[in-house]
């Protein structure tokens with residue numbers, strides 16, 4: 001079988017992971033046909049790393065798509081640039097593997113959804129956190145404990161120094177939700193095995209709310225909202241609670257170390273930054289018993305699962321769980337969360353979804 005040709009769009013920060021770690025296990029199934037980045041220095045250095053000729057390096061996505069023969073593109077630009085790349089890919093009938101979130105605004109997500117559907121291309125959105133050993137083990141524990149009552153997710157990082165979370169994340173609107181919360185809302189859907197029916201809560205900046213960034217040390221690291229707290233009602237009658245904080249001074253639960261607790265009929269399953277999944281349950285005498293759950297090994301750990309699922313899909317395999325069709329639900333929850341915050345109200349997430357799919 002001939003190798004599928006990939007155009008990488010955005011070859012900066014996270015694309016380093018894609019080029020060095022996530023794609024290489026599948027080098028017998030794909031090859032890089034071209035790279036695109038608006039930053040010429042980054043582009044040249046990645047091109048050199050991959051041994052690509054200068055004719056395969058582009059600063060303009062439109063030009064790359066027009067001039068290079070390819071089967072699919074992999075989009076790893078900041079969210080505000082996803083829509084343009086997706087629309088150009090659809091016009092060229094290139095299948096798409098894109099980093100999360102779908103886009104930076106709900107309007108752009110809806111436009112992407114409609115364009116992808118009408119063009120017939122396949123689009124997979126990266127939700128790598130579903131496929132880590134720690135989360136697969138947590139899912140196994142939840143399956144053992146029966147019906148879910150509610151789930152709690154906590155994410156907390158110390159990004160009080162400007163630039164410590166990558167420059168653009170200190171500037172974009174609703175930064176915690178758009179760049180971070182999308183992973184956690186998707187994970188809460190995954191753990192509750194349902195979509196979000198309604199969402200209520202707020203995202204905020206403690207400095208800005210108080211009207212003076214000097215009153216909350218570190219909050220001037222962000223132009224917009226680094227903190228969030230939400231309650232989710234799920235479509236299957238379960239509930240979830242999300243806490244997100246990019247100004248953590250105490251205990252962090254940062255990337256790949258998020259805290260989750262899933263309260264179920266038969267007990268509670270917990271996961272903290274020690275990466276051990278524990279089941280808490282009552283013995284016959286009513287005493288609390290805690291036991292550790294053996295790790296469930298991922299077929300491909302985290303991010304690497306995404307190119308695997310994508311290539312299988314292109315070769316006629318199953319539609320991956322976080323294909324656009326499904327992932328629009330996580331993005332709807334995230335943009336509904338923003339509206340909930342801005343309007344101090346509870347938002348019907350499925351009404352949001354209809355705006356994209358209707």
Ligand SMILES: NC(=O)c1ccc[n+]([C@@H]2O[C@H](COP(=O)([O-])OP(=O)(O)OC[C@H]3O[C@@H](n4cnc5c(N)ncnc54)[C@H](O)[C@@H]3O)[C@@H](O)[C@H]2O)c1
Nearest residue numbers: 010012013014015036037038039076077078079081099100
């Ligand atoms: N799934 C994950 O765990 C994870 C982790 C980090 C980042 N991400 C996602 O990856 C994407 C990129 O984030 P990053 O951290 O790599 O950002 P980054 O700023 O480090 O890199 C983005 C690159 O895109 C380039 N770029 C910007 N606009 C472009 C355009 N119009 N055309 C071509 N290139 C353009 C920039 O020059 C830069 O080199 C985002 O969607 C982010 O949410 C996902």
